Amino acid sequence: MVEGLRYRDDAAHEEPAVTLDAFLDQSNATAVRLESDEDARKLLPFLDRLALIEVAFPAFRDGRGYSAGRILREAGYTGELRAAGDVLVDQILPMRRCGFDAFAPDKPLDPAAVERALGRYSNVYQKAADGRAPAWKLRHG
Amino acid sequence: MYKYDTYDQSIVDARVEEFRDQVARRMAGELTEDQFKPLRLMNGLYLQLHAYMLRVAVPYGTLDSRQMHMLAHIARKYDKGYGHFTTRQNIQYNWIELKDAGDILADLATVEMHAIQTSGNCIRNTTSDQYAGAAADEVADPRPWAELLRQWSTFHPEFTYLPRKFKVAIIASDEDRAAMRLHDIGLQLTQNEAGETGFKVYVGGGMGRTPMVAPLIRDFLPAADYLSYLEACLRVYNRYGRRDNIYKARIKILVHEIGADEYRRQVEEEFLHVKTLGIDPPAEEFERINAFFAQPAWEQGLSDELDLSDPDFKLWVDQNVFAHKAPGYAIATISLKPIGGIPGDASADQIDLMADLAETYSFDELRVTHSQNIVLPHVRKADLYTLWQKLDAAGLATANLDLISDMIACPGLDYCSLANARSIPVAQKISQRFADREADLGELKLKISGCINACGHHHAGHIGILGVDRKGTENYQLLLGGSGAEDASLGRITGPGFDEDGIVDAIERTLDRYVATREPGERFLDTYRRVGFETFKEAIYG
Structure with a gap:
């Protein structure tokens, strides 16, 4: 069982994430935590100097963070995007597709089950934030 | 009818394996019921009063005889010999055991069927006009667009944990046979003055505790922007729909609370951004799908004459037969509402018979209607009497379409x-x-x-x-x-x-x-x- 998963090659970011309000007040932080009801677009002017954005998933049913992830990636954010909270095995795949590349689940995950889940679908239907080509792209080149 | 290619089949097959794995983890106690619930719901499996209920998707209500026979097989092998057709043009089985769920999905996958997103807080099976492709009053067949939507919405990673379930209906006639404006999104295929294809987009309808008729959000959405616009509609909802109260979580409440104008403004703003992402497939993909829905090879020069001398047959024709776009053909509705029966129920034998009749008399095609009946969309008028006799012998010729007992x-x-x-x-x-x-x-x-x-x-x-x-x-x-x-x-x-x-x-x-x-x-x-x-x-x- 693992307490965290990370799909990045760079060194883990050590600076603790500050709240969105604190980040918007003090402009030198490089890590921020977004609660599920906070607007990811408020971070867009600052993406260049952010190394870590942690998005809260207070309950796995709360899907707002998926949109936050995509919005950040669509705006060109390349730093660590971490899903934190009630993150379960079966949520990792859609989170990866929405651009999350690090996970801090409340409860440890079985890495083998995560690997099975991530490798299960060899095809996808939509273009999302993970660069995978949708079926229509493969059909038509 | 749409046919899977290797991409479609691989996704449905992977789903079977994924769900087997989830069931195994649940049965081994690795998943709590609370954790398992949204996973099984995403696959149409409900825990009901007496047993599990499995809801199988019939995308936009269209199926062929091979698929219909499979529905009979499942009723016989895994249920008590019958199934229940639903208002989402699906079928559900009320006596399913959890241990069988994986096998049922595997059986379904052999005929290009599944139970994906037939429940859960995600985009549900898209419904459409049961007369699509056959009705004289449609501007075009809406089902290719519904299939495009099926693919886009299947395992959409951003919209898997919406505030609440999300239902879309697509029609292509001014006459609405699909309750389009009572959906979260209702789409009406139309043409503008320049003759271009597009959609009227209605958002925020629904029934439930707080029923609402959807307001018009976009008067003309060009077909090329179809999925980008839907993505924008859903993203605004996913971000701002209420999550504090399950009874106020449908998109109709969001649209009502902020107003149709403000919702439209937010969607249009999001759309301008989303459109830059390249989400819409090229026209070739629509043409590929559209080719599957080409008109059947209707015979030319058939007569519209019909011998109505049998009064019982005449009653059935007057009530259950609808005008077809091709001369000499008719659309026949098989009522699943026998007097005093259970609306929408059909036995495995009846399901098999309807499949056989579709193969013989309706170019191998059937439709499930949102009012829980079955349609044979392309029947030669010359075959109607024989068809009716066979239906009558099986208790399927109740002449009550749209009458009080067709409830x-x-x-x-x-x-x-x-x-x-x-x-x-x-x-x-x-x-x-x-x-x-x-x-x-x-x-x-x-x-x-x-x-x-x-x-x-x-x-x-x-x-x-x-x-x-x-x-x-x-x-x-x-x-x-x-x-x-x-x-x-x-x-x-x-x-x-x-x-x-x-x-x-x-x-x-x-x-x-x-x-x-x-x-x-x-x-x-x-x-x-x-x-x-x-x-x-x-x-x-x-």
Whole structure:
């Protein structure tokens, strides 16, 4: 069982994430935590100097963070995007597709089950934030 | 009909394996029921009063005989020999064991079927006009667009944990046979003045506790922007839809609270951004899908003559047969509402027979309707009499389409763990009470829900019935004046509710007043709208 998963090659970011309000007040932080009801677009002017954005998933049913992830990636954010909270095995795949590349689940995950889940679908239907080509792209080149 | 290629098949096959894995983890105790619940729901598996219920997707209600035979096979092998066709043009099985769920999905996958997103807080099976591709009044077949939407919405990573379920309907005629404006998103395929194809987009309709008719959000959405615009509609909802109260979580509440204009503004702003992402497939992908829906090879030069000398056959033709776009052909509806029966139920033998008849007489195609019947969309008029005889021999020739006994009813407290009252016995009593006079009563859409969730569409019934729990006893409220058609409206509660027999009596008083006050050619709904609510209230309560 693992307490965290990370799909990045760079060194883990050590600076603790500050709240969105604190980040918007003090402009030198490089890590921020977004609660599920906070607007990811408020971070867009600052993406260049952010190394870590942690998005809260207070309950796995709360899907707002998926949109936050995509919005950040669509705006060109390349730093660590971490899903934190009630993150379960079966949520990792859609989170990866929405651009999350690090996970801090409340409860440890079985890495083998995560690997099975991530490798299960060899095809996808939509273009999302993970660069995978949708079926229509493969059909038509 | 659409046929899977290797991409489609690989996704459905992977789903079978994924769900087997999830079931195994649940049965091993690695997943709690709370954690398993959203996973099984995303696959149409509900825990009901007596057993698991599995809902199988019939995308936009279209299927072929091979798929229909598979539905019969599942009814026989895994259920008690019957299935229940639903208002989402799907079929559900009420007596499923959890251990069999993986095998059922594997069986379904062999005929390009699945149970993906037939429940859960995600984009549900898209519904459409049951006469699509056959009706004379459509601008084009809406189903290729529905298939495009099926693929886009299947495992959409951003919209898997929406605030609440999300239902889309697509039609292509001014006559609305799919209750389009009572959906979270309703799309009407249309053409603009320049002859270009696009959609009217309605957002924020729905039934349930707070019924609403969807307002128009986009007058003309060009076809090339179809999926980008839907993505924007969903993203605004996913971010800002309410999550604090399950009863206020549907998109209709968001649209209502911020207003259609503000919702439209937010969607248009999001759309400008989303459109830059390259989400819309190229026109070649639409053409690929569209080719699967090419017109069947209808015979040319057929006669429209029909021998109606058999009076029972004539009754059925007059009631259950609809005009087809090709000369010499007809659209035939098989009623799953025998007098006194359970609306929408069919036995495995009946399902097999309907599959065989589709193969022989309807270019191998069937449709499930949102009012829980089956359609054979392309029948030669010359074959109608033989078809009718075979249906009649199997108890499938009830001539009651759109009459009072052709009612929609949810499973109710006989099956459903959410229900407050039984729906089926009320449906049966109404059917029996009014069968003799229903031809005279004319078009009358009666819809019954066993609880406020409104699966039986009671808000949209010309006559609606809502079962409630009143101090521990089943009580039925009466609603009048709803419509799910192009003249969409919501029914109004008449007053205090009734017990099971009382509601049937109240409907009789309502209908007696209708007969006494109608003008020639008026349907019940027309009379109600002309003379008003109070006249009927007075008739009901004295």
